[in-house]
Amino acid sequence: MTDLLMTPQLVQLAQACGVATHYWGQSGEQIEIAAETLHAVLGSLGHDTSSPAALSASLEHVRTCDWRRMLPAFTVGVQGQDRRLWVHVTHGDPVNVWIEAEDGFRTDLAQMAYWVEPVEIDGVLIGEASFTISGDLPIGYYTVHAISGARTSTAAMAMTPARLHSEAITGNRQWGFMEQLYATRSRDSWGLGDLHDCASVATWSAKELGAGFLLINPLHAAAPTKPMAPSPYLPVSRRFSNPMYLRIEDIPEFTEAKNKTRKRIEKLAKPLREMNTSTDLLDRDAVWASKRVALEMLFSEGLTKKRAHLFAQYCQGEGQGLVNFAVWSTLCDVYGSNGDTWPSMYQSSSSSAVQQFAGEHQMQVQFHMWMQFVFDEQLATTQSSAKVAGMAIGIMHDLAVGVHPQGSDAWSLRSVLAQNIGVGAPPDMYNQLGQNWHQPPWHPVALAEAGYLPYRDLLRTVMRHAGGLRIDHVLGLFRMWWVPSGMQANMGTFVRFDFEAMIGLLVLEAQRAGVVVIGEDLGTVEPWVQEVLRDRGILGTSVLWFENGDGGEVLAPEHWRHEVLASVTVHDLPPTAGFLRDEHVRIRHELGLLARPVEDERADAQAQREAWACILRERGWLAIDGEATIDAELDAMAVALHRALGSSPARLLGISLPDVMGDRRAQNQPGTDQEYPNWRVPMTDATGQVTLIEDLQARTAEVRVFVDALK
Template identity: 40%
Template sequence: MDDHRVEGALAALAEAYGVACVYEDYRHEPVAVTETGVRSALAAMGVHAGDEAEAGAALAEAATRAWRSLLPPTVVTSVGARRTVAAHAGAGAPVTARIVLEDGTVRTLSPPAGVEEVRRVDGAEVGRMSLPLPSDLPAGYHRLLAGADGREAEALLVVAPPRCPLPERRGWGWMVQLYATRSRASWGIGDLGDLASLGRWGGRLGADFLLVNPLHAAAPLLPQEPSPYFPSSRRFANPLYLRVTDVPELAALPAADRERVAAMAAGCRALNDTDRIDRDRVFQAKMAALALLSAAPLVPGRAAAFAAYRDAEGHGLVDFATYCVLAERHGGSWRGWPAELRHPAGAAVAVARGDLADRVEFHIWLQWLCDTQLAEAQSSAVEAGMALGIVHDLAVGVNPGGADAWALQDDLATDVTVGAPPDEFNQQGQDWRLPPLLPNRLAASGYAPFRQMVASVLRHAGGIRIDHIMGLFRLWWIPQGASPAAGTYVRYPAEDLLGILALEAARAGGGAGAVVVGEDLGTVEDAVRDALAERRVLGNRVIWFERTRARDRRLRSDEYPELVLTAVTTHDLPTAAGFWTSEALRVQTDLGLLGDATSPEAQQRRVDAELAELVELLRDEGVLGDEPTEEDFVRAVHAFVARTPSLLVAAGLGDALGDRRQPNMPGTTDEYPNWRLPLSDPRTGRPILLDDAVADPRVLGIAQLLGSRRTPPR
């Protein structure tokens, strides 16, 4: 069966649900997807197509589903757009409709002009009509209500700005791995107090933003998950980043408890001199200290703020806290819990939530502390002069056993995972082990999982970087237990998702707006980049990759696009010093990662050729002289970035120090200390604290280079 081309009813059904039967690979050649791959993707969406007859029946159902509803569940449009909404009612039945805006204002709509098409559905004649929407609707989440045939229907009406906000001027900023950026006040890991310090320091230097790794929540268990890109939840933050000593209630503890917290702090601060981030020891100490703090009464004014936060977050926060408590008792993966606890709506879950109410409240309180310290970090950055402040990173997915996968399981395809098809670097493809959102559930849920996630990340931010932005358009779905090559692409309602993204970005910062950066490195469809540019979503460029379309040479600095964030590198790629010294190749060789298709010698020749080509370009640009040193090269690549017309440019704090080690080495787990390396000084071979790094001449020199590109407001 798998040798056959997908055709007939199965092919038509796949098209109806956005499942690819053929895709274009990295060589721009068509690749046929197996029938099993297509059927598995459809099955994950609840669409059964085991044979041609079943596929035909599912296709007929898909064609008539909309005709059974008076209104679609969600409508997404843009401010100023002329748009109609399809309404379905008994043929000839009058349709009345109105819009209730967010502020309560009611707008009565003109009736449809007439019936445009009639079909027989479930034995009755049903007509399709077009409801015209006013073109002067304000941006927001509104209610569209309609009545016909004695029925009432309601749809969520999302009116979005046509474009995301843009910075008012060209700017620059720092990229940091917060866990690695430890100060003398840190408990062995960079924290939200350090983030606030970075914002104040960066603002004084003239930086416009601080791009930080995802701060998403991990499961509250040992061992702690090191990867910020494999979180338990993208809607909530990781309490591991809390600055315990900044919690006001500390002062209200009895003297003996304050001494215990001080001893915990001293023990963790001793970790600041180690060359690995020990999340487990930090987690144990911080949870013990926070448990003590939770017993103290909230200082005046904070009780009301806590209650307001709790009410605003609603059941999503309660579900998250409930997961945390159940995970503490039954393990991190909800799939291994007792059957009666595996769904958040279960009766046994409600009983457990009541029995463990104090612990549920503790985890709710932790999230409130995270929220308050994130707010302080953002306000510190803006008050210090940053145009944007903190730009938060949004991971592409979540741990399949974690909090979001448990709470949102009805909106996730739990029988498939997300990854990437085979390419020239990964001939077997990649499986990222992340369950995707169900595209056929998004409109029915009012896009709630996506809206809540984006709003949460942007609540205290001047921007958001979306990892693998192409996932708003399509994702590579891999059947459970299959190889990545056995998957297929599944399309998403990108226009709707981009509209919601633009609305949330416009509302961020109390209406000040937030910039949106889409990580679009690698192979990207031209239509995707065009759509992102139209929406003013900034792309992402790193100088290691940028070449002409013909791939015959590297781009000159003046050939870089404007609507992008340009940097030397990313967390998954060699640092500037690492590129100069072939550090990544050395690690790959030592760990035996090169495979049988190549050799260390062949890879060294490739790396040397790439370096020589880049050095020649830097010399042509006038930013690198003859016989350069490693430090000269580091400065030169940042000077090159500063010369580009890109709207935003960034430098990694570790890069500025000349650190050769990259935060993450793709293709490894524990063989390399991924996400465990602290900020380090290559001159001493020792960790360097934030207190010292911010005054380092190398760092200040890079800041001066990037700061030279400031221009007047656009």
């Protein structure tokens, strides 16, 4: 390895690959990226930087790689805009180009007058011909064909909507609750909230309170073995789901099961239901252990002919991706979820040994596929229930940033993921040491070479039974903070993606599914990024505590953006009752996460609270009561903050479900793993008593105070 110096060649290679050599911090200062980081990131992209000669060769490869291709790896068009398509052939040779639609319809492309100097590649002069892709083409996927003499090539293409249109948000402004589903339990839950509970909250909030949507945490798959990772944002697969959220009694096979089997299942459920009234931390392992036994009982009794047919149809539609997930899950059953400890012959999803393993464990593989099938059915029922209850949007799902480095997606999609990299975020006000989520990012070039198919499959699956989709850290579709393995989170750098492809495909799939898309665009954001999202019909995110002016002052709600989902708080902060009592400062101080004195943090929190109290009083939303206790004042302020939220021009408004009950405990503290009980806190009220869905329903009048505050 050459000395890790910031040489001109290293900078040129980084820039050519979309790797940032500096970035602007939250305070506006320019921060230079270390040469060590650039070497590691470029290495993960497949470039040799071990010597000056290797750097030169890598740079030459990047500069000439397109000239060695006949067609671009992937082309994205936007309706209403003609696009130039380049085709590389031997200079002077004729070439014919056409595109084929999904239904087989062929359209010949016309060559356009666009001169590009030919380039010599390996002693051959290569010319660039240009063709016009009409912006009048229907949205959808196409195959581009090119033929020049004996040489032929094909590549994938998409025509995307210029803007995502959704009937659900074209009329009146919609509001909805935001919940962590696992923490939102009913008397019939098996110790954790499930899809039946989700439908119950959606139905109640729509019929009784007029809610238009219900935003829930990601339902992505976790490893099927103990211990089950608590974070819904560190899944083993984003495409497939976590059967822990299944309501066992709602599965058709339960209805068809023998009476003896149903009694055994009821026996499994009883001790878990007793956990519903406990304030103890949520126990995923206990819940999953019993649910898995129940699911195995039902599957072992077999499927009716009709059910078997539906199952086969589902499997056919999901294709090899479902098989890969089920095989990985079965490997976990046998060898544990740490893939590094598996026999080497199972490290590659495409190996013959893996195929042999799948054949030897066929029923177990089928079992994991069946669980995804019944999950898909319950998802559909949940969305249908929400719509029938009157919701304009329905269930709004959440898409995590990435996946566990040893999970199913990382195993089966290894060829399109960057290795030895974890994504995260640079230092900011609330996470002053930066964040590393330890999730492998898409490899920008490899993903394009694959026609973005894994990304398209992911979007299509998560949108299938959704009314809305929140994209966590939507900036990751533009650039991501890459942290090389072994380095601290603040030692990363940004790597750019082809955002026209990533955003275009998102809009295309959302338009086809009829889904509203919300991009979580908090944090360090380049202004043009929010403009792109707005222009393409993707809503942004506004959180009251983060809405500040250019000088850092609190921004009054009438100055917030219009095309957003706005809320007072978010899942990475304590509920409003806790935030007003400085829970966010206390937790970070006790865990050693502050980069400055705790007194300064408390002073800033008090200043922010007082600034908001001033705005609320000026507008008559918060009365001054000299005899009120501090707790009473803060509780009144929590409601008043929702009045401020309602006065904003935001298109969608979200109310955190724990807020309406006065819950104070944070669900998640970024920058921690075992130091804080992330994603394991049951929902309680202001007194610390467990709050079940039945309690919410019984206290609808209290809940309505927050809802009415939005009006």
